[in-house]
Amino acid sequence: MNYEHIKSQDPDLFETITKEEERQMEGIELIPSENYTSEAVMEACGSILTNKYSEGYPGKRYYGGQENIDVIENLAIERAKKLFGAEHVNVQPYSGSPANTAIYFALLEFGDTVMGLKLDHGGHITHGLPIAFSGKAYNFVQYGVNKETGKIDMDEVYKLAKEHKPKMIVAGFTAYPRDIDWKRFKEIADEVGAISMADISHTAGLVAGGVLESPVPYFDVVMTTTHKTLRGPRGAIIMCKEKYAKAIDRAVFPGLQGGPHEHTIAGKAIAFKEALNPSFKEYVAQVKVNAAHLASELMKRDFKLISDGTDTHLILADLTNKNVTGKIAQIALDEVGITLNKNTIPDDPRSPFDPSGIRLGTPAVTTRGMKEAEMEKIAEWIDRTISNVEDEKLLSEIKEEVKEMCLKFPVPGIKI
Numbered sequence: 001m002n003y004e005h006i007k008s009q010d011p012d013l014f015e016t017i018t019k020e021e022e023r024q025m026e027g028i029e030l031i032p033s034e035n036y037t038s039e040a041v042m043e044a045c046g047s048i049l050t051n052k053y054s055e056g057y058p059g060k061r062y063y064g065g066q067e068n069i070d071v072i073e074n075l076a077i078e079r080a081k082k083l084f085g086a087e088h089v090n091v092q093p094y095s096g097s098p099a100n101t102a103i104y105f106a107l108l109e110f111g112d113t114v115m116g117l118k119l120d121h122g123g124h125i126t127h128g129l130p131i132a133f134s135g136k137a138y139n140f141v142q143y144g145v146n147k148e149t150g151k152i153d154m155d156e157v158y159k160l161a162k163e164h165k166p167k168m169i170v171a172g173f174t175a176y177p178r179d180i181d182w183k184r185f186k187e188i189a190d191e192v193g194a195i196s197m198a199d200i201s202h203t204a205g206l207v208a209g210g211v212l213e214s215p216v217p218y219f220d221v222v223m224t225t226t227h228k229t230l231r232g233p234r235g236a237i238i239m240c241k242e243k244y245a246k247a248i249d250r251a252v253f254p255g256l257q258g259g260p261h262e263h264t265i266a267g268k269a270i271a272f273k274e275a276l277n278p279s280f281k282e283y284v285a286q287v288k289v290n291a292a293h294l295a296s297e298l299m300k301r302d303f304k305l306i307s308d309g310t311d312t313h314l315i316l317a318d319l320t321n322k323n324v325t326g327k328i329a330q331i332a333l334d335e336v337g338i339t340l341n342k343n344t345i346p347d348d349p350r351s352p353f354d355p356s357g358i359r360l361g362t363p364a365v366t367t368r369g370m371k372e373a374e375m376e377k378i379a380e381w382i383d384r385t386i387s388n389v390e391d392e393k394l395l396s397e398i399k400e401e402v403k404e405m406c407l408k409f410p411v412p413g414i415k416i
């Protein structure tokens with residue numbers, strides 16, 4: 001990208017963006033919710049579309065001058081419908097948390113009972129964390145993963161649903177490495193008369209590319225962020241059955257949000273077009289292959305993975321047997337240019353700020369073109385780093401090796 005105006009008007013900011021370019025180019029990005037969006041998406045997000053207010057929806061806006069904005073928003077809607085086979089799509093949510101809040105606001109009353117996955121078992125703060133809006137405004141009953149298998153305990157989901165008769169069941173995760181049994185969730189929701197809601201923020205790209213099963217045909221409401229495996233701009237969309245369309249649209253605007261960010265919606269439209277391209281299927285297939293390979297290379301090095309592997313792009317490792325905490329591992333890996341995040345493991349005895357685990361994934365490295373051979377090197381570097389967190393000399397050697405490899409794999413929008 002060209003930052004010539006920032007360079008002349010705001011040298012301090014320019015310098016920091018340049019450093020961030022270097023960090024992104026020279027390091028390995030393993031945070032499973034991050035990715036590199038295309039230059040076309042970045043151009044849309046940085047375009048003159050940021051100048052426009054457009055409260056309302058295509059054909060029914062509150063301000064004038066919407067003839068081009070309506071075209072853009074309709075393109076995003078139609079492409080998302082085609083990509084996911086959805087009946088109705090709202091492309092206006094600013095991001096994942098506002099999207100989830102809008103869904104609750106649309107379809108629940110405050111105090112209603114809802115079921116969601118516990119945070120330390122892989123759920124999200126919007127899935128009922130007691131100190132978050134979701135946990136305060138609604139009566140969340142939380143299900144978890146099975147202690148032995150590390151997989152969602154569907155018998156527990158069924159038992160809790162029968163007992164608590166929730167108005168909504170939320171299926172989805174932010175730190176869970178396995179595929180989800182959507183059909184079973186839907187059967188349980190139907191049996192107790194609950195609305196089924198899927199949060200596929202992490203796996204939307206894999207779903208769109210056909211390498212994971214989609215909840216869209218079964219579920220009442222499905223939401224996703226657009227910037228993770230879907231590789232679009234930072235934002236979200238809500239998909240739903242036609243009967244919920246009006247309520248969802250009203251909850252997004254005017255219920256929760258004001259003017260939609262049409263520059264981001266243009267970026268979403270471009271990302272959906274990219275995801276409809278056959279090459280996107282190859283990309284997500286490789287994301288999955290890379291994650292499985294990285295998981296097996298880590299297990300060879302005695303890393304204990306929650307659920308003993310992955311079906312997706314995401315890996316969760318318990319570092320207890322490695323004698324480092326998630327926080328220490330994250331800091332040491334940052335030093336060598338490998339970025340991931342410390343993460344709680346199910347029933348973690350440690351705090352979320354210094355938990356027992358780390359969470360990593362392959363969407364970003366796969367966008368750069370890395371494959372199985374690079375996954376082996378990455379596993380080796382993670383192992384050497386975590387086993388030698390105080391050996392500054394070794395860490396700087398690893399940093400050089402990481403940089404040398406990274407410079408062979410371009411990042412969209414960054415010139416070497």
Ligand code: DSN
Nearest residue numbers: 032033096124174175
């Ligand atoms: N922060 C996102 C993630 O990293 O998964 C979820 O909101």
